[in-house]
Amino acid sequence: MRVLLSGYYGKGNGGDEALLATLLQMLPPSVTPVVLSGNPEETNSRYGVEACDRMAPFTVLQALRSCDAFIWGGGSLIQDTTSAVSPFYYGLIMTLAQKMGLKTIAWGQGIGPLRRSVTRWLAQQNFGGCTKVSVRDRASAALLTDWQIPFILAPDPVWALQSKPVPGLWDLPAPRVAVTLRNHPQLTQTRLANLTRALVDFQKATQTFILLLPFQKSEDLEIAQAIQPQLKDVSKILCLEEPELLKGVFRGVEMAIGMRLHSLIMAASEGCRCFALSYDPKVNRLMEDVDMPGWDLANLPDDPNFISTTWMEHYANGDPLSAEKIQYLVDRALIHREVLREALIDD
Template sequence: MTIHPSSSPSLSPSPARSPLRIGLLGSYGGRNTGDEAILMCVLSCLRAHRPDARLVVLSRDAAHTRTHQPEADEVVDWEGVPQKPLLDTLAGLDLLVLGGGGILYDGEARRYMRLVNAAHERGVPTFAYAVGAGPLREGDDREAVRTVLPEMTDVVVRDEESRLVLEEVGVDRELTVTADPALLLTPEPFTEQMMRQEGLPTDTRLIGMSVREPGRAAEKLDEDDYHALLADVAEFLARRLDAHVVFVPMERQDVRHAHGVLSRMSAPDLGRILHNSYSPGEILGFMSHLDMVVGMRLHVVIFAALAGLPVLPLPYSGKVFDFARRTGAPALVGVAREQAGLLLAEVDRLWDEFPRRRADLTTRVRGLQGLSRETCARCGFLLDSIDGGAAGPQRTADLHLHDVVTPSAP
């Protein structure tokens, strides 16, 4: 409609909208390098779409997040705190972003779903940002996921394994599969001085290795069994390639398990453990010093693939198996001592054949990065709908994705 000056001589300018307040809820502040990498990438995505937005991170350790995530404008503790201030924080958001990363599993899913449901009750739209799911066997977690997830504005999962888990639970809604947000992480320099401080040789090959603790997300691991298996692999690589093995901890508990593997090696002097604290970007930068990676931690495997290294994922869970499949890496069926012969044969073949596989890995990783950008774009479309884009300026708690963006095939 055209408004003529004669019919409306004194038009007041529209009041400026306040910057959006966007909350991020995930396994942040838990001192896991992979989760921190995810948070960095999600914050970067949101900042790119809304430079003036107020980014509010709900953290397990607010002090840690404030120190290590400078893109966050506010950080709020959400564990062991009074509920009213936390619920007031949720009520003041324009959007709650759940994830990314593997957060929907037994013992944890119900806690995240409780906060997402509280956001829904306060009229706040919600977006699941490439989350991972499974295992989900406990009744309370399954029920929470089955009832709350369908009410979210959009749900994006990071792999097919997660979609299958959620479908098995009974989640009745469209689920879009993209890829892990950390695939868009930018490397930072890991300098020669850092190498010297870690006592790492610079005149020999270095093989990266990642171990982890058994637990709910890795419930099938037998500690003694896989320590012995990885000791066999480390010994083989050190001698086969005239190399040193460097253990890359992603959590504090990983250091103990790295020592467990070293203690079973007949030549532990050929192994080292990174002891200092590094940012996710620096760990990604460290990959440039390595010649090969054998990894249990998903994000060590992701970082190795980003660096274009030959990488053998050790699939203790579906998410690692799924990433191995998507990158064309050898996809073993488990981590058990009786599989030592198969594992050694695979790692030997990987080293010999990688020059021919390199171009294929590069192509596959670029494709996964494109899927990671798709998650960011979908979140951007939702933000547009909230602050005056496709759906207008009103609150959009009951907005469904087809009103925001046409879904693309996973």
């Protein structure tokens, strides 16, 4: 069986690449994946799978015709806040797959926000036509319940991603703290300056080594480069492309301060203390689900001293998730694997 995988793949985003890596780990062995990618050569090289250009209409149509099933592969694909185009792109391909009679699966989805009536209608039609649907949070589940569409609810699939050790990580000074910030309108120059000042004070007080971890170079690297001169000799920018290695970083880190959802999921799943800086409802949902401390960026305290003191308190006295809680979340995340098996094999 050939299965076409669609997501924000091949665009250099560590979280979306982690979703793809997890999906490939969870697919039944008898399935041959074909990936729609923004960089087919890189996707082919990294994962050893067939890949084609996600933005070439004729190529996408050919790929659909060559496959038996189609999967929306995880993440916030169906939302209209980051881009009004996104739900139409993914929705059109899903509609084509359903019209062509392919089995269709919405896998590990975080639905919304959907602010426009037309995108809500399209999403309802698409999800309603799926063979199987799995979602990663309660807000998405509530939306599908309103639409009377059957679904499975389980934690984000990346909880179950198998990590790899990072060569050279243990040669860096310890203890280590990882920081993942991304470009966003809410991360104003003033807020970035306050976070940087707080990070400098935090480092001095704790004598930690700061790992600046860009999850998407195009969005994160410039910010890391702006921060690092303030942390001369006590920090390192670590650029990793392979999602299993990105997750492996958190094996050797005492605490993570992060904006990106999957940086926080990876860190928490490796037993790391986490402090969230939320720019999106999906991060707030994670904070609620696992009782993770943090601030909405829009409400970030404007006193760097208060920020650094809060981080120090969490570093000294905060608790990571227990081994039992992590195992529970990993086991629950593996339900997404069962969804794939039931849709692709058992049916």
